[in-house]
Amino acid sequence: MELTERQKRIxxxxxxxxxxxADNIAKHLYLSKPTLRTDLTILTMTGILDARPxxxxxxxxxxxxxxxxxxxxxxxxxxxxxxxxxxxxxxxINDAVTMLFMHDVGTLYVTENQVLLGIISRKDLxxxxxxxxSINKVPVAMIMTRMPNVVTLQEDERILDAGYKIIQHQIDSxxxxxxxxxxxxxxxxxxxxxxxxxIDEAMxxxx
Amino acid sequence: MELTERQKRIxxxxxxxxxxxADNIAKHLYLSKPTLRTDLTILTMTGILDARPxxxxxxxxxxxxxxxxxxxxxxxxxxxxxxxxxxxxxxxINDAVTMLFMHDVGTLYVTENQVLLGIISRKDLxxxxxxxxSINKVPVAMIMTRMPNVVTLQEDERILDAGYKIIQHQIDSxxxxxxxxxxxxxxxxxxxxxxxxxIDEAMxxxx
Numbered sequence: 001m002e003l004t005e006r007q008k009r010i011x012x013x014x015x016x017x018x019x020x021x022a023d024n025i026a027k028h029l030y031l032s033k034p035t036l037r038t039d040l041t042i043l044t045m046t047g048i049l050d051a052r053p054x055x056x057x058x059x060x061x062x063x064x065x066x067x068x069x070x071x072x073x074x075x076x077x078x079x080x081x082x083x084x085x086x087x088x089x090x091x092x093i094n095d096a097v098t099m100l101f102m103h104d105v106g107t108l109y110v111t112e113n114q115v116l117l118g119i120i121s122r123k124d125l126x127x128x129x130x131x132x133x134s135i136n137k138v139p140v141a142m143i144m145t146r147m148p149n150v151v152t153l154q155e156d157e158r159i160l161d162a163g164y165k166i167i168q169h170q171i172d173s174x175x176x177x178x179x180x181x182x183x184x185x186x187x188x189x190x191x192x193x194x195x196x197x198x199i200d201e202a203m204x205x206x207x
Numbered sequence: 208m209e210l211t212e213r214q215k216r217i218x219x220x221x222x223x224x225x226x227x228x229a230d231n232i233a234k235h236l237y238l239s240k241p242t243l244r245t246d247l248t249i250l251t252m253t254g255i256l257d258a259r260p261x262x263x264x265x266x267x268x269x270x271x272x273x274x275x276x277x278x279x280x281x282x283x284x285x286x287x288x289x290x291x292x293x294x295x296x297x298x299x300i301n302d303a304v305t306m307l308f309m310h311d312v313g314t315l316y317v318t319e320n321q322v323l324l325g326i327i328s329r330k331d332l333x334x335x336x337x338x339x340x341s342i343n344k345v346p347v348a349m350i351m352t353r354m355p356n357v358v359t360l361q362e363d364e365r366i367l368d369a370g371y372k373i374i375q376h377q378i379d380s381x382x383x384x385x386x387x388x389x390x391x392x393x394x395x396x397x398x399x400x401x402x403x404x405x406i407d408e409a410m411x412x413x414x
Contacts, residue, residue, distance in 0.1 A: 038244070038248050042249055042252060097337045101334070122329045125333055126307075126336060129337050130342070135337070163402055166402065167402065167403050192374070192398065194402060195370060195374065195398055195401060195405075198279075199371055202276075202279070205276065
């Protein structure tokens with residue numbers, strides 16, 4: 001829902017003068033009270049203003065701007081993606097674990113000249129370290145999930161697509177693939193990145 | 208925003224008869240057109256209905272119910288929490304890794320008679336398996352994050368609190384603690400559980 005300029009102005013007047021009667025709001029705007037009736041009804045129904053009989057209008061919500069489906073779910077993932085932590089395919093499992101802890105991430109992308117070859121998760125590494133794998137010799141290419149078996153995102157997909165894929169495929173991280181060259185990885189959208197987006201939007205609304 | 212019964216009825220009439228003029232909506236409801244003016248303005252402004260001059264009203268959105276801050280962020284975490292996978296403090300690191308893979312979870316809660324002693328993450332286990340720890344001998348109690356150093360949730364906290372704690376503390380899982388007995392763990396809220404809630408709400412709105 002898009003507020004009109006007049007509705008935004010009314011909210012401002014109420015915030016500065018609460019409690020304030022409809023008559024006085026009308027005076028501030030040099031308009032008649034009947035002209036404002038629909039605006040005041042809308043602002044009250046949406047919970048932005050609160051009206052108390054014989055007292056006047058109050059600013060009711062912390063939520064000045066209404067929650068928008070577009071902002072929450074339909075933004076492009078390019079607005080929230082982060083740089084991936086990458087590793088070479090010749091690196092050992094031991095190297096990978098060290099890198100995982102150094103960067104405090106859950107997933108490493110195995111690349112060669114920015115081309116995505118596969119990904120390695122904490123779970124893959126744990127499976128290797130618990131078994132008798134020679135972690136100082138075996139290269140990550142041996143244990144990675146290999147393309148094209150990796151679930152990826154196109155750079156023009158939406159945040160809802162990212163969240164849906166993460167939940168559906170029970171994965172932690174989605175490599176973002178270039179639209180121009182579908183071999184190249186240009187970013188990462190993890191479970192944390194998507195969740196942080198939803199929480200940031202809420203904190204922003206509560207400000 | 209809460210729709211009135213009359214507004215819901217108008218939406219129903221428009222859905223079944225679109226395009227339909229304000230006059231005809233009024234006839235359906237045995238009301239006068241001026242009586243409906245505010246309702247139609249509200250339904251149009253919120254994007255639920257769409258009005259085209261000389262044609263009439265259409266049902267505009269896939270989003271019948273507007274996105275509600277309360278539904279998304281202010282529900283109690285007890286509505287989304289799941290049962291935790293628990294392990295005894297005497298279990299070995301090897302037992303813990305096996306259990307993690309068996310249940311396909313990221314975190315185990317170490318408990319004794321439902322009392323929370325600590326938690327163990329994939330990261331904790333990876334740290335142990337990569338070092339020279341005797342994974343068949345060392346009990347999980349040796350490597351767990353111990354209470355009271357575990358970030359927890361009260362059962363009456365909100366979904367926004369859960370998401371905020373997960374992001375702020377960079378953790379994957381929050382044990383839910385009983386309100387009556389703060390030693391007991393009664394559920395789990397993981398990063399996945401919170402993200403799934405946000406995605407489910409969106410899919411529900413798009414239906």
